[in-house]
Amino acid sequence: MDELTLLRETRIDVTPPDQSALDRGRAALLHAAATEQAAQPRRVPARPKLRWAVGMSLAAAAVVTGLVATSIVGFGTTDSAVASVLHESAEAAIRTTDPVVGPGQYLRIDTTAVNSTTTAGNDGDTSYLTIATDSLFIPANQGDEWVWARGAAKPYATFGTASEAAAAKAPAGTAELVRAAGGAFYAGSPRSGPTEAETWPTEPRALLAAIRDETAGQGVSSDDEALTYIIDTLSRNPMPAETRSALYEAAALIPDVEIQDDRATLNGRTGVAIGRTEGKANTRQEMIVDPSTGDFIGQRRVLLSPESGMPAGTTTTWTSSSTTVSDTAPEGGTPNGAMDDEGCVVTGVSEFQC
Template sequence: MNTTIGPSETQVERMREGIVDRIGESMPTLEHAAAPRQFLGTPAPEQLHTPRALPHNVRQLPKRSVRTRRVSALSLAAATLVAIAILGNSFGWGLNGGASAEASSLLEQTAVATIQTSDPVVAPGQFLQISTRAVFATYAVGPNDDPKNLASRSVFLSPSTSILYVPADRFGQWVWERTALKPDIFFSEKAREYALNSWAQLSPAERTEIARADGGNFDGSPWTPEDLAAMPSDPAALLSYFYATSAGGSNSPEEDALSRISDVLRSGLAPAELRATLYRAIAMIPDVTVVERSATLNGQVGVAIGRRDPTRDFRQDLIIDPTTGLLIGERQVQVTADANVPANTVIGWTSVTTTVVDSTP
């Protein structure tokens, strides 16, 4: 069976890494950034380069790397937030005003279709193979560049693949193979030279990494069975869970919640019932709208539902198929031009497919 993961990760990656500020001085450099979010399929866009791979001041988009904390860790204040948010969602006031009517309708249609779509059956001894193709923006400052001059940066898109093997017994050993691919989209000739020179310096071991971990407990954190089981089955309670367990890193609770919900959907690990609840939770996030009725991502066409945080110059989109309940993928779009990237440019995307296999690398 081979199917695109549907609405229901996901960088885990952020796009758990929340969406980082590409131009703020507070954005961490590669040398000091937290361990990359393990998008079981990232983006998300996954940050696969090591400091040796990109030696200078490199900033990579798109997602967040902070793992969701357990519900049991909620403080009294967080629990109060949950109660307030649930009431607010029920009556249309409070923390969540909700998505547009058009987006809400499409998300509900997708949630219903998700329940009707069978999840892959993994027999004992087999593995669920979750394959992700991702592209993320890289903002690099060379040794002779002025870090305060945004126009001096080398900006290019870095492609990667991720293949996660999940055993039938999810507490068994998982295998995760990640490969950084040769960059092929550049926003200047200077960026092309920088990117290709950096790529040429990578050894085969730096381009492809294979990690193994019992129960999926990789350093950096994909969603484990315990994480998924801790998520409420009610949409309002689930959204409140994401608000209350935020570890920061985004410009608003809404941005953070949408990013982390996208991570779970993109991971390929959430069962159909949870995926449906996640879509209904998205419908409760303010400013989510339908941005494109016929959006193409990695050769597939779906409806783009997105949100632009008021503090951002880019928008985060989910590409879904409301008739099948399948999640085609995710993308980030530069809405307004910056010093390097033209307006309406896709600066990152991920697509995820799954199948069942009998062995791992």
């Protein structure tokens, strides 16, 4: 029995609202409670857990019933629903214990990624989608050797005859096994230690302000770029629970962020898709989260209107990842993978001459 059903049964003369009204009522009440807690700056871990009291008074029950019956007067339904889901996800992230990687073990991150490729043809541009999977093994001592098993990209979806022909002509992808101390793959900088996002404030408004400063002047709009930064950061596993929680709360403050699908399935995992439509970019970008665990399931971009042979509604890119602890990592590999196989010479940070 859900909470609002329990409350309604205290008054048998009230006409039961439909499910959408119940959802809006619960979202509004959660949002109101979350807003009260957010009035003063604080660090995310110190945030008290929001719980429903089973023994609510009849007066409180009447308030909730009134909110449901009046379609949540005074609340923006979509905004409050987004705030509720992301606040719930943030709270769950803090409650969830991050994977513990013992000596000699690895944090294993398996990622599946789909991307679009566009080619020019006599009849205009045409596109197709490719898919690739990879596994990253991060040692308990992050200064030790990281291992990255990168799968070859292969065609995933096409859109008509021209698209099929372009996909068939595409060069075969290359699988790689890369190994480097501190995760300094491809002559890059070591990846061990805290990320930039982990050094930023965890109070949501301060964090969003820092993100806006970091992305100023980029992208098609400041709001789109802020959400892009948050999604990209969440996609870079591993992300500590405190940082993940703060990023969820910051995303809830971005204008026009809405719930796009309350049962979105991505690579076999289901969560809530929260996103923002950006007409200038002809896309809607979404992040999929699991409010019950605080997990970031993945991200996707969806076309608003036809483009380069792809119909409106096409998911042009998506990524999904899962994290486990592994006792072993693949043997072999070199710091620069295929670059080493081809005899390329390092000329600078992440730069090669082949």
